[in-house]
Structure formats: structure tokens, C-alpha cells
Amino acid sequence: MSPRMKLDVSVILQKAIELIDQHGMEYLSIGSLAKELQVRPPSLYNHISGLDELKQKLAIHGIKALYERMLQEAAGRSGDEAIRALSKTYLQFVRTHPGLYEAATRFPDPEDKELQQAQQAVVNLAVKVLEVYHLKKETAVHLVRGLRSILHGFSSLEQMGGFAMSLNVDESFSLLINTFIEGIHLMAMREKDEIQSEE
Amino acid sequence: MSPRMKLDVSVILQKAIELIDQHGMEYLSIGSLAKELQVRPPSLYNHISGLDELKQKLAIHGIKALYERMLQEAAGRSGDEAIRALSKTYLQFVRTHPGLYEAATRFPDPEDKELQQAQQAVVNLAVKVLEVYHLKKETAVHLVRGLRSILHGFSSLEQMGGFAMSLNVDESFSLLINTFIEGIHLMAMREKDEIQSEE
């Protein structure tokens, strides 16, 4: 009983992540987490200010973790290949960390600066990947919004059991991403034409 | 005080919807709802079995309401025009009823038969709208998954304040839907070619 747990914020976060990836966010409570860590509930308050702060930390951690993985995959790739890699990584992340992704998207206080910054980093990465297509800045932002919608929508629907039909889910995803990529090419061509006709 | 509130399930649901569309799902509690209805919290248990059942009813109601509106808009339309109408209606619904949409997508027990049936109705409507393109059954299902991903993803990101840039959000949406529609045309053409080369 007495051999003091060596708790700290990162140990708490780690255990919380395990717990939510396994059982979902609704299972996370000060009580369930304290039990996992083999301490009494009030002990957690020496490290975090409460459940809300913990959820916020999980959200930020989740977005940063997703960003790290996407950055890894984007390195050394460009264009269509980079988009496919990023998309695959995103879906993979949500499948591996459903609870953490849930924490990152459902519960955070959107006012939080650190959160906003982490989200912006993901967006910036996507913008960068689109640079090779030489799109107008505006068009690039529209397309990044589209890609995010696709990735978040598909992942979320899959997680909530939304794809009931037996049809292969990965094929649906590839098809969707490829369709989107073809859309980018169309946009790029059209803009090139516009510019030429203006000259 | 005494002139008995004439409560019933539908009055409760109606007030709950007002409450969540205005303040979000996290604000919904037996206590807050009872206060709105000017009764004591235990009184609600004469009509519903508890908060979980209420949330489930809200979810089902939400999906059915969305389906009704989509059905209205799909009537008398087909092809590209129908897809645009459905998409616009979907986004409009989420904007008008953010709390109800949240209830419909975030909290329901996915095992519930009535819920599954309501969700299936939406999917079937989308499948029907795609019929005019004469796609293979499989392709149609892939595309419906794609369209749902786009609609859910875009709506959700917008609701969570995910589109921070000042760039016009409706334009992003139109562009995304139009890109998707062009993707459908491409798929349709390819399948026609395949069939011809097989003959």
C-alpha cells in the first residue's frame, strides 16, 4: 500500500489515454483513473486541477500526436503521394487511438490557445502539401477544408459504426481520396487556363 | 404553482431540443430540463426512464427530422441537382439544430434498432439519388459513404469552429460538393467504358 506511486502529469496522461482508447471517453472519470493508477481520487488533484483540465490536456496531446505522425509521413513526399500518405496516416491514427481522437475533437474548449495552435499546425501541413499544385491561396484553403472534412467525416463515421454494409471500408476510403485528388487536378488545370486567358 | 403542467414525452422532447440547440448537449441534464419545464426533477421519470433514454430518443428524433427534410428536398429532383439539394439541406439542418445533430451523432447507443433503421433510411435515400448514374451497386455504396463523410465531416468541423480562416465557408462547401459530383461523373464514365470493352 505504502510504496508511493510515482505519479506525475505524464503518467496520468498515459494511463488516461490507455483507458479511453480501450473503453471510450465516457468511461474516463477521476474515480476510474485513480483506480487504474492505484491511488485515491483526491491524489490526482496534486497534479491536475480537475477532470476538465485533464480532458483539455488529452485533446491537445491527441492533436499533437496526430500532427507528429502526419509530419513523419509527409517528409520526403509531395503531391498526390503526400496526400495519400497523410490521409492513410490520419485514418490509421483514429483507428489506433479512437479514444484519444474523440478527446481531441469532441470535448476541448476551442478557446484554448495551445489547442488552436496545434490544430493550425495540422492545417499548415496540409496547405504546404498542396503547394506543388500552384493553386491560388484561396483555392488551397478551400481544398484543405475539403480534405479535413473528408478525413474527419470518414474516420468519425467509421468509429461510430456508420459503415454497416459488408463492402470493404478501405476501398471506400481510397476511392474517396482518389476522387478528391482528381478534383485537385481539375482545379489546378482550370486555374492555369484562367491565367493563360487573362494574359 | 399548482396548475399542473401537462407534460408528456413529446413536450419533454420539444423542450429538450430547444435547450440543446441553444446551449449544447453538455447543458442537458434532468435538473436543467425540469427547471425549464417548471417541474421537479423526479417528475420527468413518469415519462422517461432516465437521461440515457432521453438522449437516445433525441438521437432518433434528430435523424428522423433530418431524413424528413432530405426527403422533401429530394422529391422531384435527380442527379447532380438532387445531390446539391440534399447536401445543402444537410448542412442547413446542422446549422439550425446543432444540438439535435450532436445528439444524433455523438451519444446514441448504436445497437438500438430504431436508430439503425432511421440511419438506414438516410443511406437508402442517397443510394436512390445515385441510381440515375447507373453505377455498379458496389460503386454506389462507396460513393454514398463518401458523400456521408463529406457532409458529416464538413458540418461537424464547422460546428466545432474548425474553419477559422475568414474565407467564405459556403464557397468551400459548394466547391467540395461539386468536386465530389465530378468524381461521380468520372466513375460513371469509367464503368461505361469497362462494360463496353468487355463486350
Added chain:
DNA sequence: TGCAAAAACTAATTATATTAGTTAAAATGT
């Protein structure tokens, strides 16, 4: 009018988060 059912109520119970105040362990300096 009187009775049965419905639907409200008060009071009590349970679960959870949180705070207050206490104590034990660990780390640090002499």
C-alpha cells in the same frame, strides 16, 4: 359523487467531483 389511474410531489439514496485539512515520504542542506 366516488373510484381508479396518472402524474405530480417530498425525502432519501447513490455516484461522482471536488475541497479542506492532515500526514507521511522524499529530497535537500548542514
Added chain:
DNA sequence: ACATTTTAACTAATATAATTAGTTTTTGCA
């Protein structure tokens, strides 16, 4: 090694919310 300070656990108490039990009031119909 020992005393002091700090950290981080603990127990006990409080607050809020959901829920249940049991009671009473109202309503509608015979």
C-alpha cells in the same frame, strides 16, 4: 546522519446530479 522543507499521498467532508421509494394530488370516467 540528521533536521528541515517540500511534495504528494491520505482521510474526511461537501456539493451536485441522477435516480428510487413512497406519498399525495389531480384528473377523468363510471
